Amino acid sequence: MKEVKRKIRNDMKATLERLSEEQRINYTNQITEQLFHLEEWKKAKVIGITIAVPPEVPTASIIEQAWSEGKKVAVPKCYPQTKVMEFKEITSFQQLESVYSNLLEPIAETVCVDSEEIDVLIVPGLAFTKEGYRLGFGGGYYDRFLVSFKGTTLALAYECQLVESLPIEAHDLPVHQVVTTNRVFRTSTP
DSSP: OHHHHHHHHHHHHHHHHTSOHHHHHHHHHHHHHHHHHSHHHHHOSEEEOOOOOTTSOOOHHHHHHHHHTTOEEEEEEEETTTTEEEEEEESSGGGEEEOGGGOEEEOTTSOEEOGGGOSEEEOOOSEEOTTSOEEOOSOOHHHHHHTTOOSEEEEEOOGGGBOSOOOOOTTOOOOSEEEOSSOEEEOOOO
16 A cells, blocks of 8 residues: 555656646646635635645745735644644744745744634645545655644645545545636535
8 A cells, every 4th residue: 555655656756746836836726726616715714724835736825825814824834753733823934944845834922823723724635536535645644633623624736636536544534625727526515
């Protein structure tokens, strides 16, 4: 199973690296337009979201939009020793610092946000099925977090990130919706 997942991850990273900068910008704009029209987004008061790094769909403009709409933005802080993450509110990009693997996370002074406060959680990943299953980056942080999360889960994906199937394990939970450039796949409701 690990080898299969590693191959899918490597293949998907190679596919994403072939996208031109112009394609990335156009696709990202289309995805964010789809996202901002969702009722779940419109109703949400608190958004949980990572600071994406390439090859993921960029999230900076989504965070800025959330702030402009008066939404609270909660970004994960990961603890590699325990493989646990918690979400912390940021009100500015200056409240981020570079940690392991060049990921940006909230600085220590930021305030924790209880998972029950998060209305919409945007879950990262490399590959997705139309049924909402995802293949992440291999850390398992979201797999552990989603077990007790009660809000709406969304994934943002370029069309090339959609695959027919993924190796599914017992702990894998699908997201409620996969938002792509021109479609939203609703898999279930929270």
